[in-house]
Amino acid sequence: MMQLSVGKGASSRVMLEEQPSREQLVLELERLRQQVEDLKEEKADLEILLETSAAHSDNLTSELRYRALQAVREAEKRLAQFLEAIPIGVVVLDSEGQPCYVNRAGENLLGKGVLPLNMVDNLSEVYQIYIAGTKTIYPSENLPIVRALMGETSTAEDMEVHRDDNIIPIEIWGTPIFDEDGSVAFAIAVFQDITERKQAESDRHKFINELSLLNQSLEESLDAESELTDAYGRFVPHQFLNLLGYESIIEVNLGDQTQQEMSVLFADIRDFTTLSETMTPQENFNFINAYLSRMEPAIARNNGFIDKYIGDAIMALFSDCADDAVKAGIAMLNILKEYNKHRQNVGYIPIQIGIGINTGSLMLGTVGGKSRMDSTVISDAVNLASRIEGLTKDYGVPLLISHATFEKLRNPADYAVRIVDKVQVKGKSQFVTVYEVFDAEPEEVRLAKLENLPIYNEAMLLCDRKEFREAGKLFEECLRNNPSDRVARIYLKRCRDWRTLLKGI
């Protein structure tokens, strides 16, 4: 091939040397012209190819760009849809503090959307945010969204949005959004209406207050009731109600009654009428109350209670044991000694009292009509106690007890006791022995009586046997040891009287 081409070249050189023929030139020209045409066509094809490629490339580029933008817009739109659909307010500030987004819930709450700000300090004022419960604009620098601009995450619920016609308490969370360099790109805040919660809180406070008021008035009522209970207890003794089986006077019915063995104590001021005549009514009451208030504790301390006051007289009941009544009587006399010292010190005359105690079966109950009712005790035992009390005057001794009481004493030897008399119970044939309890007598009197006790008892026994001569001698002996013994003196006189009487017969 190479060979051939060289040959061809050599031959054309030969032809050139030999002058090429005209036909040959025309052919050569035609060949060249064809080559030029081919080249032209190729050039045109290449140009078209280039243009087609470039145009195609441009098309694709713009198409891709369009699609990319479309995709971005789609994503933004979706994100915006999400934000719009959130039922709580969302506000976004750019890094300069300018509002750049407020969602629908936010706009509804604030009553405003994105507004341009002169400076971020105006935020509270522009959106009318106030410190809760005041007319003071909320300090913008404390707003969680402004703090978010500083890179802080915070919450607050001490603020309100003031609208034309109403005030909406809100709760807000602020948080920063950082860019790649770690500086704040956006500040985002979400907030919600907490009217309902605040309402619930204030309702709760109100209920608590109401409850505590109720509680207070309940306590007051209870106090009043307990005062009332104390008050009526001063008129109707609680113990009396308890004996009837009740807690409160409210439960008591007319005719309620109970029967039980008890000791009855009667105490009376001797010659009170005479004393009373020398005093004004006011002085009378002052005196009686001074006296009774001193005696009352002696009874209460010994498990008794005062059934009633009858003028200056006290009637007390002891449901536990006879010892209580006797101890109360002794205690009253000891208190009286102190009281008399005081009376003498201030120039008053001392007083004397007589106490009678009996033990027996008592009926306690309520008596009266529809409108007036009282508690009362019905018993012969009460009458006897009263009679025994009366005897104290005759014998000049302060404390006498019945045989029934004496018998019920747990240990009679604990007391200084001696027989004084036998009394006939009214309307009954039997006699009841009466004893003197002299524990409260002045020391020398008590010791003297104790010393005389065997002789005294012997004398009483002889008296009983109507051996008045021997009895009288013994009473005389007693009186030699203790001249102040009024009982012995009375019996000595009786013995002499009986002897005189017997002699006369």
Next chain:
Amino acid sequence: MEIKTEKYHICYDRETATVSFSGSLRLSGPEEYQPITQLLGDVADTQTEKIILNLQQLEFLNSSGISMLSKFIIEMRKKPGVQMTVQGSKSVAWQGKSLKNLQRLMPALVVELV
């Protein structure tokens, strides 16, 4: 004759003398397009009356791809007896302009845009 990948599918129907393209063609340079060039060449060797290129399902074609098509059109110009038709879709954005350009290479080319 058929070329099928995950991205695109090219198949030839001898009865209708149609080469159908679908999917996206993003091959880089003439080397990677060589199998397709080969396929088209083979089709051109067997068909003496007409060849239809159906691009309606071809969603994307890059610049090397359009070059490949253009060169095929130029080749076919040397066979004036064969009627060339390119079918495109108006809903595929690139096809409108670029397929029209192919007519500049072959004025006898029929471009059908559906």
